Amino acid sequence: MADRLRLALIAHDAKKDDLVQFCAAYLPLLERCDIVATGTTGHRISDAYPKLKVRALRSGPLGGDQQIGALIAEGAIDAVIFLVDPLTPMPHDVDVKALMRLAVHYDIPIALNVATARMVLQAHEAH
Numbered sequence: 001m002a003d004r005l006r007l008a009l010i011a012h013d014a015k016k017d018d019l020v021q022f023c024a025a026y027l028p029l030l031e032r033c034d035i036v037a038t039g040t041t042g043h044r045i046s047d048a049y050p051k052l053k054v055r056a057l058r059s060g061p062l063g064g065d066q067q068i069g070a071l072i073a074e075g076a077i078d079a080v081i082f083l084v085d086p087l088t089p090m091p092h093d094v095d096v097k098a099l100m101r102l103a104v105h106y107d108i109p110i111a112l113n114v115a116t117a118r119m120v121l122q123a124h125e126a127h
């Protein structure tokens, strides 16, 4: 693993506020991460926390999930926090599935809700 945690942050629309709030609790740790995010999520995080280093890719429905999947395949991501909305059908569901499939295949921790996201960052903090 690289010195700085290379963290992917993604949230569906109904979960973006939860992700912004979640990040508030881990700002010192997140300041030591290289964060990559899907477009709208990345801009929400950057606007809320200008000190964080966030690289915003395409919006999820326009290829952002696929870009993060490709980074996973290249070995460029250490962990994914992806707050998914289980109640809303998504036009880009296949892209979301593909990202999850690659995270599973490459054995990259992927947190799909806040409870697991806490565990992922706490495990990193403990190192």
Ligand SMILES: O=C(CO)COP(=O)(O)O
Binding pocket: 010, 011, 012, 013, 037, 038, 039, 040, 041, 042, 058, 059, 060, 061, 064, 065, 092, 096
């Ligand atoms: O749709 C998403 C993930 O599937 C998130 O994309 P945005 O961060 O661009 O909203």
